[in-house]
Amino acid sequence: MATDSEKLGIKIERNPPESKLTQFGVRKWPNRWGCPPSKFPWTYDTKEICYLLEGKVKVTPDGSSESVEIGAGDLVEFPKGMSCTWDVSVGVDKHYNMG
Template identity: 80%
Template sequence: MACVSSSSFLLLKQPTFSPRSKPSNHFSTRRRVVVVRAEAMSTTTIEKLGVKIERNPPESKLTELGVRQWPKWGCPPSKFPWTYSDKETCYLLEGKVKVYPDGSNEGVEIGAGDLVVFPKGMSCTWDVSVGVDKHYKFG
């Protein structure tokens, strides 16, 4: 399978067997092209208002960090204040949240598939619009 990058798309060329050929390892010259949005496959890291967010981290990174062995926490849609007494790293399995750091009218949106780091000492308000299920680690 060959990959060809084209702006925000990846074109994956998959070999197909010729309908006239007998079962063998022979491939025809015809190709089927599969288009996959690159955003669905890429990892993006941003830092906003002191919160670091890595969207769609590779499974290899989650394994390296031991994320699946971290404790879990969840909550239904709600709004509440929170202060981080230590740095927290969390991985959202489900949910959608807008976090408003104290002193800012702007929020940071996080959701399922995000690996997020909140700095020690941050005070904020969590506005949970879709129930959260996450792995977390302090320190």
């Protein structure tokens, strides 16, 4: 069952149904990105929606002591202007759409 949550400005829908992915056009997004386990800073110049095919990440927004964990099967929305640190514990493969 899908569960929606929002934490630290990051919206997460865990295990959305295929119908939701189709509605968003996830499988048709031309952008795909992956990385091995690593830790790096990132700033979102525009809103990004992504769907993780694989991986496990702890995202910590700058200035926050809390983090958000995302992983395979999650549909995630990051707000424009967010600066954060990605701590990738399991290599990521994701579809994403900006703007």
